[in-house]
Amino acid sequence: MRLLLILITLVLCSSSQVFGQAIEDIQIAGVEYRKGVNGWHAHHRGIEYQVIPDVISLKMKSDKDSIQDLLPRGVHVLRINRLGVHDLGLPPHVDPIHACLDLLDTGRFEFVEPTTMGIWHGGGIPNDPEFAEQYYLHNTGQSGGTPGADIHALEAWQIETGSPDVIVAIVDSGVQIDHPALVETLWKNIDEIPNNLVDDDSNGFVDDYDGWNFDLNVPDPQTSVGHGTSVAGCVAARIDDGIGIASLAGGYDSQTGVRMMPLAVGEAGPNGSVLDEAIIYAADNGARVITMSLGVSSSSAIDLAVEYASSKGLFINNAAGNGGWPVSYPSTLPLVVAVGATNRFDEPASFTNIGPEVEFSAPGSAIHTSFLGGGYGPTSGTSFSSPQVAALAALMFSHAPCSTVESIKAVIRSTADDVYTPGFDEFTGHGRINAHQALLALEPCGCAADLDDNGLIDGMDLAILLAAWDQPGSPADLDGDGLVGGGDIGVLLSQWGICNP
Secondary structure (H helix, E strand, O other): OOHHHHHHHHHHHHHHOOOOOOOOOEEHHHHHHHHOOOOOEEOOOOOOEEEEEEEEEEEEEEOOOOOOOOOOOOOEEEEOOOOOOOOEOOOOOOHHHHHHHHHHHHEEEEEOOOOOOOOOOOOOOOOOOOOHOOOOOOOOOHHHOOOOOOOHHHHOOOOOOOOOEEEEEEEEEOOOOOEEEEEEEEEOOOOOOOOOOOOOOOOOOOOOOOEEOOOOEEEOOOOOOHHHEEEOOOOOEEEOOOOOOOOOOEEEEOEEEOOOEEEEEEOOOEOOOHHHHHHHHHHHHOOOOOEEEOOOOOOOOHHHHHHHHHHOOOEEEEEEOOOOEOOOOOOOOOOEEEEEOOOOOOOOOOOOOOOOOEEEEOOOOEEEEEEEOOEEEEEEEEEOHHHHHHHHHHHHHOOOOOOOHHHHHHHHHOOEOOOOOOOOOOEEEEEOOOHHHHHHHHOOOOOOOOOOOOEEEOOOHHHHHOOOOOEEEOOOOOOOOOEOHHHHHHHHHHHOOOOOO
């Protein structure tokens, strides 16, 4: 009995020493485990599952052994079922995969396995008729592409499909407001009564119920050019509603996803003299994200509008441009995320513009999306890569509304798939976006120091922390060093007062 206690203690201690090592392709019981920036993932029968970092499952070979009295400090039994299977809770400094491997090496256990977060099978492949053509959301190798060369939408949808509280401004050539795939996710200015020739909400725009056409200075955000309608189809077409296509942030079935605010800035081409007004309108009327797929000559008015929108917490992105030239304005502005294009093989698209301003990339070649007139089809350009990044940012704001623009950028940057030259490059930036990994890495909203969950960081939380002094694996370990101590008091005091994440 004492020998088993010593064995488990040594195993868990040795596991903590290798925590953080990026060892790939470890197999346990026929399941492959890979470690990435967001921890371990199980790969089984073509599906990726997140490993639960602080729980492992095991069963002893001998029924005479009892694990209850043999646990080292910081490890505790979470559950025992009638068949003798134990779930153990691990301290945060213990790597679950290495703990399993080392415990298996002792020969004392029938099995020792990690535990994983599963998926609901109500999701899966959406019933949208055109979805099979949308390789950029789910690449199975259709049309000769590379399986997995996509933004991992299916996996992302198991976590988040978009919230109507998040508005994405489509600053483009206008959007067909009755397109079957888009009509349910278009923003409406509910403070405005349509067609009464009155500025009901006093925002300076009369009858702007559906959006605004800044080029013609009218409340109808539709034009005869379908570019903006195709861009919108890459953001928020409803998922699994049996209509046309799906989009990354479109909501699921009857659930509304993010909403799109149509703002037209030109027909034959973008009108640089009104672009600043559209950006300001988006910022003043509730948008959280602005997506653009255009290029104009540099403008101080646009510079100021971008700075204004950014100061109000908006995520702003724009296509890098096409033709293999240097990145075009306004993507050259530091506050605008420049987006390059990849193809169905995870290669830089032949047309994508190049430069140090490119931050991320997304598929932009043969993108199957919504067309003006109510139909669907393929089109190419960084114009259709850019809205995918906007959709991801909107999805992340939906999942963690307390996120900042900088935190969103940092997470997308750290989780993008490095598909071209190792590290940053001027074709794909930090890599092709990975929506699933970005959502997994996103910090949840809340205040870690609010230990009693009452919305305040106060004396009660300090008392809870002091009661857990020197304990490993406690929620009061706010600085993540594995023990509750003086550093955690510093973290708690820095958050003192009302929890305002």
